[in-house]
Amino acid sequence: MARWGMVIDLDKCTACQACVIACQVENNVPFNKPEEAQKGRNIYWIKLVPLPEGRFPEAKMRFIPLPCMHCDEPPCVEVCPVDATNITPEGIVRQIFARCIGCRYCTTACPYTIRYFNWYPPDWPTPMEESRNPDVSVRPKGVVEKCTLCHHRLQKARAKAIAENRPLAPGEYTPACVESCPSKAMVFGDLDDPNTEVSQLARSPRAFRLLEDLGTKPKVIYLAEGERSATTTS
Amino acid sequence: MPQPLAETDFEPAEVQDEVLFRPIEKTTRRFYITVAILLSFTFLMLIAYITQLRRGLGVTGLTIPVYWGIYITNFVFFIGISHAGTLISAILRICHAEWRRSITRSAEVITVMVILFGAGSVIVDLGRPERALNVILHANFHSPLLWDVCSITVYFTGSMIYLYLPLIPDMALLRDRGRKHQWFYRLLALGWTGTEQQHRRLEKAIAVMAILVIPIAVSVHTVVSWVFAMTVQPMWHSTIFGPYFVVGAIFSGIAALLIAMAIIRSVYHLEEYLKEIHFRLLGQLLLVMALLWFYFTFAEHLTTFYGNSPDEMRILMSKLAGPYAPLFWAMIVCCFIIPVAILGVPRWRTVRGTVAASAFIVVGMWLERFIIVVPSLSQPRLMPSQGVYWPSWVEVFITLGFLSTFILFYVLFTKFFPIVSIWEVREGREKSLEEVHDRVRTYIPLPLKEE
Numbered sequence: 179m180a181r182w183g184m185v186i187d188l189d190k191c192t193a194c195q196a197c198v199i200a201c202q203v204e205n206n207v208p209f210n211k212p213e214e215a216q217k218g219r220n221i222y223w224i225k226l227v228p229l230p231e232g233r234f235p236e237a238k239m240r241f242i243p244l245p246c247m248h249c250d251e252p253p254c255v256e257v258c259p260v261d262a263t264n265i266t267p268e269g270i271v272r273q274i275f276a277r278c279i280g281c282r283y284c285t286t287a288c289p290y291t292i293r294y295f296n297w298y299p300p301d302w303p304t305p306m307e308e309s310r311n312p313d314v315s316v317r318p319k320g321v322v323e324k325c326t327l328c329h330h331r332l333q334k335a336r337a338k339a340i341a342e343n344r345p346l347a348p349g350e351y352t353p354a355c356v357e358s359c360p361s362k363a364m365v366f367g368d369l370d371d372p373n374t375e376v377s378q379l380a381r382s383p384r385a386f387r388l389l390e391d392l393g394t395k396p397k398v399i400y401l402a403e404g405e406r407s408a409t410t411t412s
Numbered sequence: 413m414p415q416p417l418a419e420t421d422f423e424p425a426e427v428q429d430e431v432l433f434r435p436i437e438k439t440t441r442r443f444y445i446t447v448a449i450l451l452s453f454t455f456l457m458l459i460a461y462i463t464q465l466r467r468g469l470g471v472t473g474l475t476i477p478v479y480w481g482i483y484i485t486n487f488v489f490f491i492g493i494s495h496a497g498t499l500i501s502a503i504l505r506i507c508h509a510e511w512r513r514s515i516t517r518s519a520e521v522i523t524v525m526v527i528l529f530g531a532g533s534v535i536v537d538l539g540r541p542e543r544a545l546n547v548i549l550h551a552n553f554h555s556p557l558l559w560d561v562c563s564i565t566v567y568f569t570g571s572m573i574y575l576y577l578p579l580i581p582d583m584a585l586l587r588d589r590g591r592k593h594q595w596f597y598r599l600l601a602l603g604w605t606g607t608e609q610q611h612r613r614l615e616k617a618i619a620v621m622a623i624l625v626i627p628i629a630v631s632v633h634t635v636v637s638w639v640f641a642m643t644v645q646p647m648w649h650s651t652i653f654g655p656y657f658v659v660g661a662i663f664s665g666i667a668a669l670l671i672a673m674a675i676i677r678s679v680y681h682l683e684e685y686l687k688e689i690h691f692r693l694l695g696q697l698l699l700v701m702a703l704l705w706f707y708f709t710f711a712e713h714l715t716t717f718y719g720n721s722p723d724e725m726r727i728l729m730s731k732l733a734g735p736y737a738p739l740f741w742a743m744i745v746c747c748f749i750i751p752v753a754i755l756g757v758p759r760w761r762t763v764r765g766t767v768a769a770s771a772f773i774v775v776g777m778w779l780e781r782f783i784i785v786v787p788s789l790s791q792p793r794l795m796p797s798q799g800v801y802w803p804s805w806v807e808v809f810i811t812l813g814f815l816s817t818f819i820l821f822y823v824l825f826t827k828f829f830p831i832v833s834i835w836e837v838r839e840g841r842e843k844s845l846e847e848v849h850d851r852v853r854t855y856i857p858l859p860l861k862e863e
Contacts (some may be wrong), residue, residue, distance in 0.1 A: 218475045227794060244794065253644060259557040260546040279546050280469070280539020282479040283557055287643040291477050291792040295539065297470030319468040320539025389793060392644050 180346075181269045182327055183369035183397035184356065185379040186243055189404065190363035193241035195226050200358035201245075204328060206310045206317075208300035221294040223325040224355050240403070243364075245355065246271060246292050246325035247388065247396030254284035254293060263322075269369075269397055270327050278321040285322055289392055293324045328353035348374060369397060429837065432830050435680050437591055439827065442679075450820040457813020460806040461536065469539050471806045477792045478801035480785055483537035486811055488781040489664070490530035490818075491564070491636050492657070493774075496665030497523030498571045499629040500697075502622040510848060511693060513840045514685040517833045518676055519669050520575040525821045526668075527568045529814045534560075536810055556638045567625075567632045574621045577614060580604050581835035593828075633661040640784065646723040647716060647788045656708040663701040663747075664777035667770035670694055672822065674767045676831055685832045688763060695766035698773070699755035706748045709780075726791050735800075736787045739779050746776025 201207065201224045210220050224245040231238045248271045254263050255271060262278040265271050285293040299319040302310070310316065313330040317323045335351040348367060356366040367376035379385065384401040464471050474481050497519035504512035535541050547561050584604035587597040604610060637657035640648040650656075670691065677686040713732075716724050731740045751769040754760050786801055803811075825831070 214470070219470070220476075229794070242794075255554075257555045257557065257643065258552055259555040259561070260543075260550040261552040262546075262550070277543070277546055277550060278540065279543045281534070281537065281557060282539070283555070283639070285477075285479045286645065286789055289644055289792070290794055294476065295479060296468070297474075298468040318540075319470075322539075 179267055179370075180368040181370040181397070182332075182351075183248070183269070183367070183376055183380065183399065184245070184327075184353075185365045185376050185385070185399045185401060187363045187365075187379070187401040188240070188242065189401065190361045191241065191243060191359075192361050192363075193226055193243075194360060196358045196360055197224050197243055197355035197364065198222060198226060200354040201325070203309075204311055204314070204354035205326070206300075206314045208296075208316075209302055209306070211301075214297070219297050221296075221323065223294075223323075225292075242388075242400070243355075244290065244292060244388075245398060246327075247290055247394065247398045248325075248327060250395035250397065251393060253287045253289065253392075253394060257283045257287045259283065268332075270329055270332075271324075272326055272329055273323055275315060275317050275321050275323065280320040280322065282322060289389055289394065290396075293322050295322050296320060429834050431681060432685070432832050432834050432837075433586075433589065435826050436586065436828065436830065443823070443827070446823060447820065450816045450823070453813050453816035454820065456809045457817065460809035460813065464536075464806050464810075465541075471804060473802045473804040473807060475801065477795060478786060478789045480537070480789060481801055482782065482803045482807050482811055483533050485778065485782045485785050486814060487530055487533035487537070488636055488657070488785070489778050490526050490533060490814070491633060492661035492664045492777065492781070493668045494523045494526045494530060494567075494571075494665065495629055495633060495658075495661035496526075496669040497521065498567075498574055498625045499662060500666065500669065502574070502625050502629075505618070505622045506626075508851070510840060510844055511690060513836045514682075514832045515669070515673060515690055515694075516836070517575075517578070517829075518672055518831050520571065520578075521822060521825050521829075521831070522665075522668060522672060523571045524568070524575050525818055525825070527564065527571065528821075529818050531564055531568075532814065556635065556642045559635045560639060563628070563632045563635045567628050570621065570625045570628050574618075574625050577618050577621060578833055578836065579829060580614065581606065582830050582833060585834055586830075596828075630658055633658045640788075645788050646721070646793075647727045648784075650712060652708065652712060656712060659701065659704050659708055660777060660780060663698070663705045664774060666694055666698045666701060667773035667777070670698065670766050670770040671774065674763055676826065677763070680826070680831070682832060685837065691763045691766045692761045695755050695761040695769070698766065698769065699752065702748060702751045702755065702773070706752075709744075709748075723793055727787050730787050730791060731783060735790075736783060740783055743776050743779040743783055746772040747780060748776075 202222075205223055207221050207223055214220075224243055227242050227244045229240045229242055231240060248265075248269060250265075250269065252263075252265055252271050255265055258264075259281065260277055260279055262274045263271060263284055264274075280295070282295055285291075285295060296317050296319045300316055313334065331353065332351045336346055339346045339350070348371075352366050356364040365376045365379055367374040369377050369380060371377055379401065380399045382401060384404060385399050386402055387396045387399055390396075472481065472483075501512065501516040501519045504516065535544055538544060547558060551558055553559075579600070580602060581604055583597045583601035584606065586592075587594060587601045634654035634657065637653035641650055641653035643649060673686050673690065673694075677683060713728065716728050730736050750772045754765050754769040757765075790801065
C-alpha cells in the first residue's frame with residue numbers, strides 16, 4: 179500500500195505562492211473579509227511562512243510553504259474526542275467535517291498550527307460562488323478543516339483505475355499545489371516505493387522535516403537550501 | 413462524665429434550629445430583588461449565546477493561533493471551584509472533624525451547581541454544540557477530552573448522591589412540619605422515619621460515598637490538567653500539571669466556600685451556626701493551600717527557566733515580562749502575597765479577613781487558569797507573529813452570566829432545602845459530645861482521671 183508524501187525543495191521554491199492559490203481554488207477555501215483577515219483568521223490549507231533567522235549581520239529570511247505535515251504520529255488525531263480526524267492506512271490525515279464538534283482541541287494540539295477553524299459560515303463574492311469545485315465539500319461554520327492532500331483526487335484516480343481494471347499509475351494522483359508549482363519545487367508520490375522520485379529525494383542528505391524532535395514523523399519533507407544558493411552567492 | 417446535654421440551656425426541641433427553616437418558609441423582598449438582578453445577567457448571557465449560535469464563533473475574540481480563550485479558562489476555573497464541596501466535606505467527615513456539621517451542606521451544593529457551569533463552558537466553546545453527543549457515538553478514548561467527559565460525569569453523579577444522602581433526614585423534617593410543598597418533601601424523604609436501622613444504613617452509605625468521592629474528585633482535576641499536559645505545546649507539557657491543578661482547585665474551592673458561607677451567614681442570620689471558629693479553621697486550611705500553590709507555581713516556572721528550551725522560554729518570558737506580565741504578577745499578588753499576608757496573622761483570621769483573602773484568591777485563580785491556557789497558544793513554534801487575544805463582549809457576557817446563574821441556582825437551593833444540615837447539627841448536639849469523649853479515651857493510655 180502506498181504511503182503518500184511530499185518533498186519540497188527549498189532551493190527551487192521561489193516563494194511565488196502559486197501553490198497557495200491553486201489550493202484555495204481546488205479545495206473551495208473561502209475568502210475572508212479584510213477586517214477578518216486583519217484578525218489573522220484566514221484559512222490556508224497551504225501557506226507561505228516567513229521564518230526570520232538570526233540577527234544582523236547574519237540575519238536571514240527563509241520562506242517555507244507549509245501544508246499539513248500528514249504526520250505518521252499525528253498529535254491532532256490522538257486528541258480528537260470524536261474521531262473526526264484520523265489517519266488512513268495510506269497515511270493521509272483526514273478530517274470528517276460532518277462529525278467535527280468544533281472543540282478545537284486538534285488546532286491547539288498541532289505543533290505546526292496548520293489546522294483552521296470556520297469562525298463564520300463560508301462566503302464567496304457572487305460570481306465566484308459559481309466556480310466552486312464540485313468534488314470538494316464546502317465546510318459549514320464551526321468545524322475544523324485542513325489540507326487533505328487533495329484526497330478527492332486520489333478517490334477519483336482510483337475509481338478510474340478500478341473501472342479500467344488496472345493498478346493506480348504513478349503520477350496519476352497529484353495534489354493541486356504540487357501540480358501548480360512553476361519551479362517544480364514540489365514532488366509528490368509514494369514514500370514506501372524506493373524507486374519513486376519522492377522517496378529518492380526524501381533520502382537526500384539535504385532532507386529534513388519540520389520540528390523533527392517532537393516525534394510526529396511528518397510525511398512532508400523539505401530539502402534544505404544550500405546547493406543552488408551557494409552557487410548563486412559565490 | 414461530661415455534662416449531660418439535656419441540662420445545658422437549650423431551647424425546647426420544637427423551636428430549636430427554627431432559624432434554619434426560616435429561609436425556606438419565609439421569602440423576603442430582598443430575595444426577589446437578588447433573583448431579579450441575577451436573572452438580568454442570565455438574560456444578557458442568553459442574548460450573547462444566541463448571537464454566537466447564529467453568527468458563529470467569529471463573534472468571540474478568538475483567532476489563529478489562540479483557539480482557546482476565556483471559555484476554556486472558565487471551564488478549568490469552575491471545575492476547580494467544584495472541589496470546594498465534595499472533597500472538603502468528605503475529608504472532614506472521614507476525619508470526624510466535628511466542626512464540619514454546619515458547613516458540609518453549603519459546600520456540597522457548590523460542587524453540584526458549579527459542575528454544571530464547568531461542563532457548560534465546554535459546550536459554549538464548541539463550534540457545533542448540536543453535535544456534542546458525538547462524544548458518545550464516536551468516542552475516541554485516546555483523547556484526554558473524553559477522559560474529562562467520563563470523569564466529570566462520574567463526579568457529577570457521585571456529588572449529587574453525596575449531596576442527596578445527608579438531605580434525606582432533613583427532607584423528612586420538612587415533610588413533618590408540613591408547611592410548604594409537603595408533597596415535594598415527602599417524595600424526597602423516601603419514607604424516612606428515623607429508625608435506628610435507617611440511621612445505620614444512611615451513615616454507612618454516607619461513609620462509603622465520602623470515601624468514593626475523594627479519588628473521583630482528585631481524578632477530575634487531574635484529567636482536566638491532562639487536556640493540556642498531554643499535548644506537546646510549550647509550558648503545557650508538564651508532569652506536575654495533575655497535582656498542580658488539584659492543589660489550585662482545592663485552593664480556589666475553599667476560597668469560594670468561605671465567601672458563600674459568609675453571605676449565607678449574614679443574609680440568613682446564621683451566626684450561631686457558622687461561627688468565627690469555622691472561618692478561622694478554614695482560613696488555616698486556606699493558608700496551607702496558598703503556600704502549597706505557591707510551591708507548585710515556583711517549582712513549575714523555575715524548572716522551565718533552567719531548562720532554557722527556546723520554545724518554552726518564549727512563553728515563560730511573555731508571562732514574566734511580556735504582554736501577559738500584568739496578569740501574571742496580578743495572579744501572584746492575588747493568590748499568594750495578599751492571602752498569606754492576611755491569613756498569616758492569626759488576629760486577622762476572622763470572618764472579614766478570611767473573606768477578603770478569599771475574594772482575592774478567587775480572582776487570582778481565575779487569572780491563573782487564563783495564564784495557563786492563553787500564553788502557550790499565543791506563540792506557536794512556526795508562526796513568527798503572535799496572536800493577540802482579547803475577549804469580546806459575547807465572551808464577557810457569557811462568563812458573567814455563568815457566574816450569576818450559578819449564584820442564582822445556589823440561592824434557589826437555599827429556598828427549598830436547609831443550607832445547614834439540621835439533623836447533623838442536632839446529632840452533634842445529642843450524640844457526638846459523648847462520642848468524642850469516648851474516642852479520646854481510646855487514644856490515651858489508661859487510667860484517665862475520672863471525676
